[in-house]
Amino acid sequence: MAEATSPHESHYDLVAAAIATAAATMLTLLTTLGSTNASIVSSLLLKSLLEVQLLVLEFALIVGVLALLRRDQERKRSLVVMSAGLLILGTLLLWMSATYLIATG
Numbered sequence: 676m677a678e679a680t681s682p683h684e685s686h687y688d689l690v691a692a693a694i695a696t697a698a699a700t701m702l703t704l705l706t707t708l709g710s711t712n713a714s715i716v717s718s719l720l721l722k723s724l725l726e727v728q729l730l731v732l733e734f735a736l737i738v739g740v741l742a743l744l745r746r747d748q749e750r751k752r753s754l755v756v757m758s759a760g761l762l763i764l765g766t767l768l769l770w771m772s773a774t775y776l777i778a779t780g
Contacts, residue, residue, distance in 0.1 A: 687751045694758045695739035698732045724772040728765055735761035
């Protein structure tokens with residue numbers, strides 16, 4: 676039996692798609708920056724921050740895509756909120772490493 680959809684389902688899908696896109700873009704940029712920036716390569720702290728950022732953003736991407744695949748409204752909502760939280764955490768970690776790079780550069 677087909678499950679009835681909520682009028683908010685398309686909004687959750689839109690937010691999940693935006694989060695997944697933002698996370699994928701950030702992952703691409705961070706991977707490029709991390710592999711080419713001598714300051715990051717030579718600093719254990721910055722390399723560790725980069726690894727944590729990549730991990731958090733990868734989880735944000737995965738959870739965002741899972742939210743797109745779910746039909747259950749409650750589960751979809753919780754996955755969207757979780758992926759948004761992970762994206763915010765990844766952004767804050769990125770801010771920390773950028774601030775450190777600027778302060779020590």
